[in-house]
Amino acid sequence: MSDDIPGANGQTIPNGMLQDNYPRNMWWVAAHRDEVTTKPMMRWLLETPVVLYRHEDGTPAALYDRCPHRWAPLSEGHVAGDKIVCPYHGMEFDRSGTCTKAPTQHMKPKTATIPSFAVKEAGAYIWVWMGDQDAIDCDPPEVGYQVDPNWTPVNGYYEVAANWVLIRENVLDLTHIAFLHKNTFKQDDWITAPDTYMDGETVCYEQEFDLAPLSPLFCAGMGLPEDKPIKRVQKGRMPSLAISFSDWNVHDPNPEPGRRSDFIVRGCHIVTPAQRGRTHYFWMAAFDVPELTDEVAEKTRKSVTAAFDEDKHLLEKLQANVEADPRGLDFLEVTLGADGAGIRVRQILNKKLKAEGRAL
Numbered sequence: 276m277s278d279d280i281p282g283a284n285g286q287t288i289p290n291g292m293l294q295d296n297y298p299r300n301m302w303w304v305a306a307h308r309d310e311v312t313t314k315p316m317m318r319w320l321l322e323t324p325v326v327l328y329r330h331e332d333g334t335p336a337a338l339y340d341r342c343p344h345r346w347a348p349l350s351e352g353h354v355a356g357d358k359i360v361c362p363y364h365g366m367e368f369d370r371s372g373t374c375t376k377a378p379t380q381h382m383k384p385k386t387a388t389i390p391s392f393a394v395k396e397a398g399a400y401i402w403v404w405m406g407d408q409d410a411i412d413c414d415p416p417e418v419g420y421q422v423d424p425n426w427t428p429v430n431g432y433y434e435v436a437a438n439w440v441l442i443r444e445n446v447l448d449l450t451h452i453a454f455l456h457k458n459t460f461k462q463d464d465w466i467t468a469p470d471t472y473m474d475g476e477t478v479c480y481e482q483e484f485d486l487a488p489l490s491p492l493f494c495a496g497m498g499l500p501e502d503k504p505i506k507r508v509q510k511g512r513m514p515s516l517a518i519s520f521s522d523w524n525v526h527d528p529n530p531e532p533g534r535r536s537d538f539i540v541r542g543c544h545i546v547t548p549a550q551r552g553r554t555h556y557f558w559m560a561a562f563d564v565p566e567l568t569d570e571v572a573e574k575t576r577k578s579v580t581a582a583f584d585e586d587k588h589l590l591e592k593l594q595a596n597v598e599a600d601p602r603g604l605d606f607l608e609v610t611l612g613a614d615g616a617g618i619r620v621r622q623i624l625n626k627k628l629k630a631e632g633r634a635l
C-alpha cells in the first residue's frame with residue numbers, strides 16, 4: 276500500500292460498523308433472480324421491509340412491505356396481472372405503489388400509496404435503488420458473464436450477523452486467506468498483499484504468483500490435479516460497494532495432451548445491508564467452462580461454502596464482541612500495509628455518505 280493512502284500511517288478512517296453506515300443512493304442486490312417470482316417474498320433491505328415479486332409478464336417489482344390500510348404485509352398477498360393484492364382486505368397496488376382498487380368501496384383512497392423502489396434485473400441478480408428515486412444516475416455494474424452460456428456459475432447465499440462493511444472489507448482483504456482458510460483454500464502463498472489502484476471509481480488490484488498448486492476449491496472446476504503446480508494471476512475489481520470480483524487467472528504450463536492450459540474462475544462477492552448488524556451475502560464462483568457437471572458444481576459449492584463458513588463464524592464473533600463491548604468503536608484499530616483495499620473501501624464509503632449529507 277502506498278503512503279499516500281490515508282490509513283497507511285495509522286490514521287483512522289471509520290467504517291461505521293455499529294452505525295447506519297449504508298449509502299442509499301446506489302444499486303444494491305435484493306435477490307438472486309430465481310428467488311423472485313409471482314409469489315411475493317419479503318426481504319429486509321437497508322432496514323426496510325421490502326416485498327419483491329414479478330408481474331405475470333415477468334417484470335420484477337419492489338414495494339415497501341406494508342399496506343397503508345392496516346399495515347398488513349403485502350408479501351403475504353398475491354399477484355394478479357400487474358398488481359399486488361393485499362391479503363387482509365383485498366386492496367390492490369400497481370408497481371408505483373398507487374392503490375388501484377379498494378374492494379369495499381367505490382372510491383380509491385387518494386392517500387393510499389406505498390413507497391416503491393426502482394428495480395433492475397442484471398446478470399443473475401435483481402437490483403434495487405432504495406434511496407432518492409430522482410437521483411438514479413447509473414445502471415447496476417456489468418455482470419453479463421453471469422448468464423453467459425460459456426460460463427458455469429456456482430453460487431450461494433448467507434445471512435450473516437455482521438455489518439455489511441465487515442464482509443466488504445473481508446473479501447478484499449486477501450492476506451487472511453493463508454491464515455483463516457489454511458485448511459480450506461490452502462492457498463498458503465498468499466501472504467503478500469497486492470498493490471491497489473483506482474480505475475475511475477473502481478478499486479483494482481493485480482498480483483502474479485509463481486508456480487504453486489492451485490487452491491483445491493477450484494481444481495475440480497478446471498479439471499486440474501490438486502498437487503499440480505500452475506501459474507496464477509489474481510485480478511480484483513470493486514466497481515461499487517455492493518459488488519466485487521476476484522478473478523483467478525490460471526495457466527497450466529504442462530497441460531495433458533488435448534487439454535486447455537488457461538482457465539478463469541471469477542469470484543463475485545455481493546453484500547447488501549439487511550437490518551442493523553445483519554447482511555445478505557450472495558456469492559458466485561463462475562468458471563469460463565461452458566458445462567460443468569452437476570457433480571463438479573456440487574463439489575465446488577460444498578468446498579467454497581466450507582471456506583466461507585470460516586469467514587461467517589469469525590465476522591459474527593467480531594460483530595458480537597464489538598456490539599457488547601461498552602467501548603464500542605472507541606478502541607485502538609491498527610492499519611497494516613496489507614489493508615490497502617480495505618482503506619479504499621472506507622474512503623469510498625465516507626465519500627458516498629458525505630454526498631448524501633451524512634457522516635460517520
Ligand code: FES
Binds near residue numbers: 342344347362363366
Ligand atoms: S390491511 Fe391491506 S387492505 Fe386492509
Ligand SMILES: [Fe+2]
Binds near residue numbers: 451582583586
Ligand atoms: Fe475469507
